[in-house]
Amino acid sequence: MATLVGGITTSHVPAIGRAIAKNLQSDPYWKPFFDGFAPVHRWLEAEAKPDVVVVVYNDHGLNFFLDKMPTFAVGAAAEYRNADEGWGIPQVPPFTGEQDLSWHLIDSLIGDDFDLTTCQEMVVDHAFTLPMALLWPTQVWPVKVVPVCINTVQFPLPSAKRCYALGEAIGRAVRSWKNDQRVLVLGTGGLSHQLDGQRAGFINKDFDLQFMESLVHDPRWATQFSIHELVEKTGTQGVELLMWLATRGALGDEVRRVHQNYHIPISNTASGLMVMAPRD
Ligand code: DHB
Numbered sequence: 001m002a003t004l005v006g007g008i009t010t011s012h013v014p015a016i017g018r019a020i021a022k023n024l025q026s027d028p029y030w031k032p033f034f035d036g037f038a039p040v041h042r043w044l045e046a047e048a049k050p051d052v053v054v055v056v057y058n059d060h061g062l063n064f065f066l067d068k069m070p071t072f073a074v075g076a077a078a079e080y081r082n083a084d085e086g087w088g089i090p091q092v093p094p095f096t097g098e099q100d101l102s103w104h105l106i107d108s109l110i111g112d113d114f115d116l117t118t119c120q121e122m123v124v125d126h127a128f129t130l131p132m133a134l135l136w137p138t139q140v141w142p143v144k145v146v147p148v149c150i151n152t153v154q155f156p157l158p159s160a161k162r163c164y165a166l167g168e169a170i171g172r173a174v175r176s177w178k179n180d181q182r183v184l185v186l187g188t189g190g191l192s193h194q195l196d197g198q199r200a201g202f203i204n205k206d207f208d209l210q211f212m213e214s215l216v217h218d219p220r221w222a223t224q225f226s227i228h229e230l231v232e233k234t235g236t237q238g239v240e241l242l243m244w245l246a247t248r249g250a251l252g253d254e255v256r257r258v259h260q261n262y263h264i265p266i267s268n269t270a271s272g273l274m275v276m277a278p279r280d
Pocket residue numbers: 012013014015060189190193195237240267268269
């Protein structure tokens with residue numbers, strides 16, 4: 001059986017791609033953000049050693065547009081290419097799909113009553129590519145991938161409770177995959193930010209820190225809030241924290257916090273980073 005080695009949750013912002021392309025990692029603006037990843041690199045190499053990454057992220061209107069918007073979608077492609085225009089980031093190398101896990105995940109999740117969209121062709125955006133580039137800065141990907149998308153673009157969105165349950169089902173699926181592989185769950189999005197409208201630039205540090213703490217000690221805490229309450233507390237795009245909830249749901253009841261970083265701002269976003277390992 002496969003081993004679920006842990007979960008990493010991180011913000012994603014297109015400007016990170018530009019910073020990487022221009023080698024600005026030591027720039028005073030970027031250093032507190034990029035420095036947060038050094039312990040993650042050590043954990044990945046020394047402990048987690050994943051073979052496969054299930055990337056839980058929200059597409060931003062690239063692979064899915066308003067005309068067809070699945071609530072939950074799972075990739076089952078042989079390869080995933082970046083198609084994000086963003087800041088004009090250079091093309092990152094394509095990602096190789098782990099199709100056997102894709103189809104096992106799809107079977108298992110649909111068996112658990114999640115009505116998914118399955119995607120045998122899929123392009124990926126900054127929410128997928130940049131967190132991968134933050135984890136593996138050489139961009140020589142040592143892992144295969146399975147993308148899982150949660151809609152945060154077009155209302156109605158799935159509830160926090162439903163996303164946590166999706167994560168629990170992902171955890172069950174990974175642990176029942178008959179393949180001796182090490183699987184990491186990577187959730188990308190959030191934390192508090194709002195990119196447009198009257199509250200553009202809105203950030204809620206108190207809520208973000210309480211949310212991060214809750215993932216360790218009381219992981220279902222945020223599932224008490226409706227989507228509209230989450231938008232109120234975290235901003236329109238802060239609701240991307242649903243990816244963190246799904247990732248946490250996959251890890252089981254008890255986790256060990258391996259690492260955490262929180263930095264304001266990156267662009268208009270409160271950037272958070274957590275590494276959690278299941279306590280078996
Ligand atoms: C921006 C875009 C995002 O998708 C996000 O999650 C945060 C910030 C941006 O354009 O700055």
